[in-house]
Amino acid sequence: MTTSSVLITGASTGIGAVYADRFARRGHDLVLVARDQAKLEALAARLQQNYRIHVDVLPADLTKAGDLAKVEKRLQDDPRIDTLINNAGIAQSGGFIQQTSSSIDQLIALNTTALTRLAAAVAPRLVQAGKGSIVNISSVVGLAPEFGMSVYGATKAFVLFLSQGMSMELSAKGVYVQAVLPAGTYTEIWQRAGIDISDFSQMMHVDELVDAALVGFDRREGVTIPPLHKAERWDNLDATRQALLSDIKQAEAAERYKTA
Ligand SMILES: NC(=O)C1=CN([C@@H]2O[C@H](COP(=O)(O)OP(=O)(O)OC[C@H]3O[C@@H](n4cnc5c(N)ncnc54)[C@H](OP(=O)(O)O)[C@@H]3O)[C@@H](O)[C@H]2O)C=CC1
Numbered sequence: 001m002t003t004s005s006v007l008i009t010g011a012s013t014g015i016g017a018v019y020a021d022r023f024a025r026r027g028h029d030l031v032l033v034a035r036d037q038a039k040l041e042a043l044a045a046r047l048q049q050n051y052r053i054h055v056d057v058l059p060a061d062l063t064k065a066g067d068l069a070k071v072e073k074r075l076q077d078d079p080r081i082d083t084l085i086n087n088a089g090i091a092q093s094g095g096f097i098q099q100t101s102s103s104i105d106q107l108i109a110l111n112t113t114a115l116t117r118l119a120a121a122v123a124p125r126l127v128q129a130g131k132g133s134i135v136n137i138s139s140v141v142g143l144a145p146e147f148g149m150s151v152y153g154a155t156k157a158f159v160l161f162l163s164q165g166m167s168m169e170l171s172a173k174g175v176y177v178q179a180v181l182p183a184g185t186y187t188e189i190w191q192r193a194g195i196d197i198s199d200f201s202q203m204m205h206v207d208e209l210v211d212a213a214l215v216g217f218d219r220r221e222g223v224t225i226p227p228l229h230k231a232e233r234w235d236n237l238d239a240t241r242q243a244l245l246s247d248i249k250q251a252e253a254a255e256r257y258k259t260a
């Protein structure tokens with residue numbers, strides 16, 4: 001019987017590296033994807049030593065077409081991969097008018113295009129098998145234009161919407177889709193984005209974040225928000241969203257928009 005394998009993007013550090021440890025601890029073989037091959041190799045060596053699993057390192061810059069295609073092909077062709085952790089991502093520094101063509105391209109290429117392409121690469125094979133899991137890492141920022149990270153937050157809102165849509169389309173076919181929405185978590189993302197967190201309020205430690213996200217994963221929760229302490233807030237928001245849809249009467253403009 002082949003050991004099930006988990007492909008994790010952004011596995012060289014932060015949230016992805018903790019996911020790698022946790023799935024290794026659960027006995028899964030791993031395919032680790034990121035740009036930093038040395039870090040991936042070191043993590044692979046540690047995990048193989050500590051746990052009786054096999055780890056493949058697949059170096060890739062997911063903003064580059066050839067590398068993205070390489071990872072897509074692995075997801076399409078490797079029957080052992082039954083879980084995709086779509087984690088790789090970057091944050092933004094500065095406001096909307098400080099963004100450049102390059103920063104916008106990088107944010108969208110990694111946080112939305114690559115994530116979507118990889119999900120689309122693996123989903124048909126998982127549907128064929130009637131089982132499998134796709135975890136997309138969104139963010140609370142995707143719910144919060146107030147945070148002033150409009151492009152980054154938009155990429156994370158995209159991930160949430162995509163995950164909900166994928167779940168509606170795929171769950172009946174045996175494929176579990178989870179959106180995970182962390183809030184501020186201690187990783188390198190902040191320093192990489194040039195964001196000074198020295199006056200930020202306390203954030204979550206990365207192990208706690210991933211362990212909480214895995215509780216949601218094990219419960220097959222569709223949207224997992226580890227820092228949200230009142231779960232009913234999300235339930236109410238989603239119910240209100242659905243109620244809004246039921247009030248859409250597309251054939252006629254609402255009274256408030258009618259000219260005299
Ligand atoms: N930390 C936080 O506060 C929060 C994080 N998130 C999300 O969690 C996810 C993980 O972020 P986090 O662990 O915090 O960040 P880190 O910066 O610690 O890790 C990001 C990972 O993504 C990889 N990565 C970056 N650019 C590329 C690229 N072009 N191609 C392939 N891999 C790349 C990095 O590896 P390498 O450099 O080796 O390529 C690294 O492994 C992201 O999607 C982020 O948006 C969501 C909410 C809060």
Ligand SMILES: N[C@@H](C=O)C(=O)O
Pocket residue numbers: 091092138139140141182183184185189
């Ligand atoms: N990555 C963080 C912001 O930069 C977040 O999503 O909270």
